[in-house]
Structure formats: C-alpha cells, structure tokens
Amino acid sequence: MARKLSTLDPQRLDNQICFAVYSAAHAFNRVYKPLLDRLGLTYPQYLVMLVLWERDDVPLKDIGEKLFLDSGTLTPLLKRLEAAHLVKRTRSSEDERQVLIALTPQGHALKDKARSVPQSILAASDCSVPELVAMKDEIVALRDRLNAVIGE
Amino acid sequence: MARKLSTLDPQRLDNQICFAVYSAAHAFNRVYKPLLDRLGLTYPQYLVMLVLWERDDVPLKDIGEKLFLDSGTLTPLLKRLEAAHLVKRTRSSEDERQVLIALTPQGHALKDKARSVPQSILAASDCSVPELVAMKDEIVALRDRLNAVIGE
C-alpha cells in the first residue's frame, strides 16, 4: 500500500519525466565527451558544427533558433570556434546588425572526421534505429509542446 | 530522393535523439523557471530538495549517486542551499570524510509550497499521465544503457 502510493507520488524524483530527460542528457554528454575530445569540440560546439555542415554562412540568429540558444550562449562559443580556426565571423553587409558564421576549410574538413560519431552513439544506445527514431519523435513533440507554453 | 537521403542522414541535427533530449531538457528548464523562482530554487537545487524530501540526513555522496552529480557540482550548490537556510551540512561523526545533508525546518516547510509544481509541469506537457510514464520509462532505460557503457 505504501509502495503503491509512492509509485504514484508526483513529488517523487523517480516519477518525474523531467529528471529522466535531464539525467539522460547528461548521460549522452558523457558518452559524447571522449568522441568529441578527439575533434577538439564540446557537445554544444558539435551542435553548432552540425548546423553549419548542413548550411554554411548562416546568421548567428538562425543557429540560435535551430538550437534554442541565445547570443549570450552563442557569442562566446563562436568566438572559441573562431579561435580554433573552424569558423569565421563577419558582419553582414546588407544588415550590419547580423553576424554571419561561415566554415573555414578546417571547419569543412572536420565533417569527415566526425562521420563516425553517430555510429558510436548508436552503439552505446544499444537500441534499434526504429526504436530510437520513435523515441526521438515523441521527445521532440513533447519539447515543442513545452516550448509552445513558454511563448504563450 | 534527396529528401529521403536527408531524413536518413545520421549526421543531420534533426535525426539525432541526443539533440532531442538536449533541447527537451532545456525546454523543461524554461518551464520550471518561473515556478521555481517563487520557491527561490534553481532546477538542480529543486532536484536536491526532492531527494531530501524523500529521505533526510543523507550523505552528499548518496545525493550525487541519485542525481548523477559529483562533489564539484554539489558542494557549491549545497552551500547556496545552506546560505538560504534550507539545509544544514555536518560532518559525520562515524566517518569524518562524509558530509551529511539535513533539512532545516524551512527546508521541510518548502515541500508543501512545492506541491503544485508537478501539476503545473503536467499541464505544460499537454500529455496523458500514462503516455508520460511510458516515455519516462523508455528514457530512463536508455539513460541506464548509456551510463552502463561509460562504466565499462
């Protein structure tokens, strides 16, 4: 009886999906760490590079919208990527407010070296691709509902 | 054809479950923010309080194991909770290496004020409880598989 109550108690840590998500994010980060160390990237830096590998010469703002990050996070991060010679930051000539982020040749080249990363993550997940895709879609849907509430 | 390839490309941002988890964690944090502000807590501080509301007078190490955090994160966090008069930190007399964390009366009292938080999160999730429980269990299982790889 006491057990049954505790498995329903919404104030219990283990009953909270947010803690599941929070702790899973950290677990992913720990798995990524050794893989990304070899590329000289942190996980958020890797996300920015993924965006740029899809489309180059992007305004900082667009990167922020894709990754749900603001300039307070991205400005120093991009300065570090620039210091590592992976990107170049230039003011747009049409709109001087915008900063355009472009890959350097080294930044482009890193895409190849990073090609094996998703494979390693998949292996660590120890889960079938269709299962992972289904989970991903559910989590994205949840995230989008949460973000919709924030805007309200 | 190009579209089909891109939806299978493992190096695409939108195909990565880790980014789904990462961005969902941030979305949760943004929903929690205004709720926890009223309690004077950050989200990680709230997690520590959840642990203590379940069992009081816990070694720092045990809190770390439950939350997957180390002393580098917890020591300053707990000092801030102590400065807010929510917990007390004392060295164990049996084992002087351990620091025991105990709730103050204010720390206990905060549990009641926090009772409505899970309800608000549930509403923001806009999802049935059984669905959320199923997702939570899947995510926890994934997290545990990832953590198992780290240990190896």
Add this chain to the structure above:
DNA sequence: TCACATTTAATTGTTCGCAATTGAATGTCG
C-alpha cells in the same frame, strides 16, 4: 525627415557541470 520602436549581438553576472587536483580520513595488507 525625425522621433520612436524593433531587431540583433555583445556584455555582465550568477549558477551549473565536469575534469583534475588536493588533502584528510579510513581501509587493507604485509
């Protein structure tokens, strides 16, 4: 055109999160 609002990036300050190190307390084994 000119006052005003909006957009955008940068900056500042606080809190996480973790790797690496330090130092003290405890355990272990010869």
Add this chain to the structure above:
DNA sequence: CGACATTCAATTGCGAACAATTAAATGTGA
C-alpha cells in the same frame, strides 16, 4: 603496527546556459 591504497569532499579552472542590460543598426509612422 606501518606503508600503501582507497574514499570522500573541497577546490580550481573552463565551458555552457540564461537573465538583464547595453549599444548599434534598421524599420515605422506621423
């Protein structure tokens, strides 16, 4: 008992993450 390893918390340094503010560029409407 005594050398040695282990455990545990604290510390240091770095990189996010975000709120709040600042400043410059652009847009808008009288």
